Amino acid sequence: MCNGTAPVGTLRLSDLLTERTIRFHQRAAGWREAVRLAGALLVRQGSVTASYVEAMVRVVEEIGPYMVLAPGIAMAHARPEDGVVRACMSLVRLDSGVKFGSEVNDPVDLVFAFGAVDKEQHLEALRELASLLQSDEGVAAIRRCRTARQAARVVKRYSKLTKHV
Secondary structure, X not given: OOOXXXXXXOOOHHHHOOHHHEEEEEOOOOHHHHHHHHHHHHHHOOOEOHHHXXXXXXXXXXXXXXXXXXXXXXXXXXXXXXXXXXXXEEEEEEEXXXXXXXXXXXXXXXXXXXXXXXXXXXXXXXXXXXXHHHOHHHHHHHHHOOOHHHHHHHHHHHHHHOOOO
């Protein structure tokens, strides 16, 4: 579709990243705590179980920091069967970055947590997140935010800007 609307049944980034799933001014002693902070937002929403959060930590321990996508940005996730109830996403902005072990992209100050129940429903939201994160201005806009409300507005703006095919 090219009319600016997502196909029926898909989730937009602005559906997942809202004031309730974004936290700023957070502190973490290390990457495990940072992942748990982002995961706790999803648990509070009833979108994942606590076991899913621990699975996200295990993924980093077992596979390494592949989820550190760009300088200062990580996207923690695990398998749906580890405890995803419904598609979800959160964002934690750390006051001081933490090291995940990525030679190129550490330290990380923006930690996204993501859960998907299937391979289809969340694709639109991921496409929009990729658009936001590939834009130097989009990342800078998120980093300039001081509140979850401001960040949700940036997310909504990028959600609307993304072309739908």
